[in-house]
Amino acid sequence: MYRRISHCYFRCGHEDQLCSLFALIGIFVSRVKLWGDRLLQFSSGDVHVRFCHRSSLILCIVSRSYEQLDEQLNILFDQIVSTLSRSQLDIVYKKKGDNYDLRRLLRGTDKYIDSSVSAWRSDISLLQSAIRILPMSSTDREYLSSTMISCLTASKFDGVLFGLIIAHRQVAALVRLKKYILHPRDTHILLNLISGNSSLRITEAQTWTPICLPNFNDRGFIYAYISFPWEESAACLILLSVKKDHFDLLNEVKKRIVEKIESNSKFFSSFQSCIDSPVAFSISQVCPINLHVMIPLLFALSFRIPLVSREERNDTRRLYERITHLVREEPHMRCLFVRRNQDNILVWVTDKFELQCVFSPLTSAVTATALVDRLLKTLKYHEQRYFILHTPSF
Numbered sequence: 193m194y195r196r197i198s199h200c201y202f203r204c205g206h207e208d209q210l211c212s213l214f215a216l217i218g219i220f221v222s223r224v225k226l227w228g229d230r231l232l233q234f235s236s237g238d239v240h241v242r243f244c245h246r247s248s249l250i251l252c253i254v255s256r257s258y259e260q261l262d263e264q265l266n267i268l269f270d271q272i273v274s275t276l277s278r279s280q281l282d283i284v285y286k287k288k289g290d291n292y293d294l295r296r297l298l299r300g301t302d303k304y305i306d307s308s309v310s311a312w313r314s315d316i317s318l319l320q321s322a323i324r325i326l327p328m329s330s331t332d333r334e335y336l337s338s339t340m341i342s343c344l345t346a347s348k349f350d351g352v353l354f355g356l357i358i359a360h361r362q363v364a365a366l367v368r369l370k371k372y373i374l375h376p377r378d379t380h381i382l383l384n385l386i387s388g389n390s391s392l393r394i395t396e397a398q399t400w401t402p403i404c405l406p407n408f409n410d411r412g413f414i415y416a417y418i419s420f421p422w423e424e425s426a427a428c429l430i431l432l433s434v435k436k437d438h439f440d441l442l443n444e445v446k447k448r449i450v451e452k453i454e455s456n457s458k459f460f461s462s463f464q465s466c467i468d469s470p471v472a473f474s475i476s477q478v479c480p481i482n483l484h485v486m487i488p489l490l491f492a493l494s495f496r497i498p499l500v501s502r503e504e505r506n507d508t509r510r511l512y513e514r515i516t517h518l519v520r521e522e523p524h525m526r527c528l529f530v531r532r533n534q535d536n537i538l539v540w541v542t543d544k545f546e547l548q549c550v551f552s553p554l555t556s557a558v559t560a561t562a563l564v565d566r567l568l569k570t571l572k573y574h575e576q577r578y579f580i581l582h583t584p585s586f
Contacts, residue, residue: 217241217252233261244269247278248285251295257510257516260319264312267377270406271308274381275301278410307388311380315361316509319516320546323376327360327473328466330576335459336365341586343448344431351435352442353414358465359426361387365579370585375407382416386428393420393428398446400439417442421450427467473571473578508550515539515548529557538564 221243224231233242240258244251244265249272251265265279273281276297284292317324328336340355344367354374357364361383368374385403386392392399399418404410417431419437431442454460519525520539528539533553538560542548547568551560575581 197281212451218305218505246280247281248290249281257513259513260445263319263321267308267312267318267380268305270377270381271305271384272298272301274385274404275304277404277413278406279412294475301509304384304388307384308380311361311384311387313509315380316512317376318380321376324362325578325580326359326364326366326466329462331367332462332466333458333477333576333580335456336453336463337367337584339433339449340365340367340450343445343452345586346448347441347445349438349441351433351438352445353434354432354460356382356430356432358383358386358428358430360470362470364427364466366580367584367586372408373583377523378405378407381405382430385416386430387420392418392450398439398443402436415439417446419446421446422464427463473574511537511550512548517545529560536560540564 207303209266220234221231231243232247233240235258238256240255242255242258242261242265243251244262245251246269249269251263251269253265255261276284280297284294284297312318315324338358344352344355353369353372355365356374356379363379366374381403382405385401391397397420399416401416401418402413403416404413408414409527413437415433415436417429417433419429420427421429429446431445433442453463515537518528519539525539526541528537530537530539531553535553536551536555536557538547538549538551538557547564549560549564551563555563571578
């Protein structure tokens with residue numbers, strides 16, 4: 193939605209049915225603005241309405257839970273900026289006025305915004321502004337990274353910032369130019385670009401597209417070279433450059449990377465196995481009575497009985513939203529154990545990690561602490577398989 197009660201995107205319902213709602217929200221916003229203030233939120237019963245004022249846009253979310261609403265709106269705004277950039281938004285409204293229909297510039301991008309919204313529901317790493325890592329042996333991951341670095345370095349041209357290999361919305365390898373960092377939220381924008389456009393997943397097809405990464409530079413564009421080099425494989429290579437004429441050069445780099453990967457038959461077989469049949473970390477052997485565990489920056493979740501229904505998984509997802517909200521609201525909290533009728537919850541926050549676990553309601557605090565200690569020791573032993581501890585640079 194933007195200033196003059198118009199809208200540029202809505203998730204549910206039909207436009208003609210929602211016009212009166214947009215008008216009502218616009219009246220609320222305008223009335224508070226006349227008072228010299230800014231409307232941020234209001235609630236009615238268990239319905240919570242949250243606003244986010246960014247540039248000329250007013251983002252609005254209606255939810256039955258109040259946790260993480262700002263984070264969801266920020267992610268949505270980042271997705272819009274990835275198409276237009278902050279500078280373009282400012283210029284458009286300066287030249288065209290507040291009544292300009294932004295949908296003209298956002299035409300065809302609903303699928304990416306939908307992908308972003310859907311990812312919030314399905315990919316719990318977004319709660320923590322984290323990314324999921326594809327499980328892989330440390331030697332294989334190091335070989336992938338070193339291959340990308342050697343091929344990019346050998347090309348001897350400036351402008352390339354990042355190189356990624358991803359699959360299943362997980363990062364297999366990431367390399368970067370020295371002094372530059374790829375923010376996890378920007379990584380999710382790239383993941384949404386891939387998952388929201390099936391035409392990109394054509395084997396041997398190369399795509400060259402401008403994209404704004406708001407947490408890197410929200411005022412300008414960089415250029416993404418995207419390729420799925422192997423037939424019937426989910427592996428995707430992404431190379432990011434600041435120069436718009438780098439397509440042919442990066443296409444040659446891609447060929448060298450693919451050639452070097454395929455020349456090592458032992459590695460290539462292991463790599464394809466990791467892509468085709470990824471093996472996630474299982475907590476059942478470490479914590480046989482544990483139900484569920486989530487560590488930010490980790491790879492995935494480990495579900496086991498009795499979290500078998502969609503409703504139970506959604507309840508657990510909402511529980512993590514509440515826990516994350518609590519941790520953010522109480523930054524000095526380090527350890528918390530909560531007993532509930534259906535489960536017990538252990539939260540442990542340190543300077544290095546944040547651990548959130550859901551246990552059986554019969555599990556005591558002492559037992560839960562002992563199991564978590566075993567879990568952390570096991571993860572420490574296998575950390576290079578499930579984490580990217582440092583990002584190689586070139």
